Amino acid sequence: MGRSPCCEKAHTNKGAWTKEEGQKLISYIRTHGEGCWRSLPKAAGLFRCGKSCRLRWINYLRPDLKRGKFTEEEDELIIELHGLLGNKWSLIAGRLPGRTDNDIKNYWNTHIKRKLLSRGIDPQSHGPASGNAAPRRQGITTMAQDMILSEAPVDCCDKTISSVGASQDDDRCVDLDLGLSMSLPGRSPERLPQTSVAPATAAASSCAQPLRLCCHLGFQSGEACGCPATKNPRLLRANTS
DNA sequence: AAATCGTACAACCGCACCTGG
């Protein structure tokens, strides 16, 4: 049987995006919001695969993206989160506002792997590079732990994150919490900035803000949690594997 | 100055999962 291709390859461009294509995509999404990626290219007048449009938008054109070098703090945070989550780049990206999973994945492969190896640490297991040390996924005592333990959105979840790994029930809770960071709450066009702004400002003022609140501040008691992760089981899936 | 090598990152591909009919 086989699946039908995600798009008609014969009439789609491939390779690097031109400025013009980017502008078309931006203006379409500003007007209509992110909707059906499959039909978006046609509607926007782009000869691109929907997946390609999505990727381009998420990884490059989104106004809240932070460009430029990763800071030392981000480095360490990525390392810690990778130790906890493994290659769950989207989850890691969710903890780093303005960074995309692709960004982080690339950065990991080009910089951090080498950095860890030079420290004598195996990038996969986070144990000694030469040994067969088990992955350090328990006994979290690091910056990432602090981040998760102290800033977990308590009210998004039936239980608090402080019970990480304590029981089967709590495992589910961990899933819930980690998944919270996976998608931006505001997708409607009116929530997108109308003009481009400096990345740092954009991150704070655009749809990234709810994300940051979810991820880094947590919800105060009684606040409604509009985070789609609490409703969309798909956002929780990645933690269960 | 040219050739080669290494690095960084944008983009593609295939798969897994979810959703709706």
Next chain:
DNA sequence: ACCAGGTGCGGTTGTACGATT
């Protein structure tokens, strides 16, 4: 319950560009 379509993720590849020889 099943199936097809849509979406998102992680792995991989391609290529531009700077550094080195």
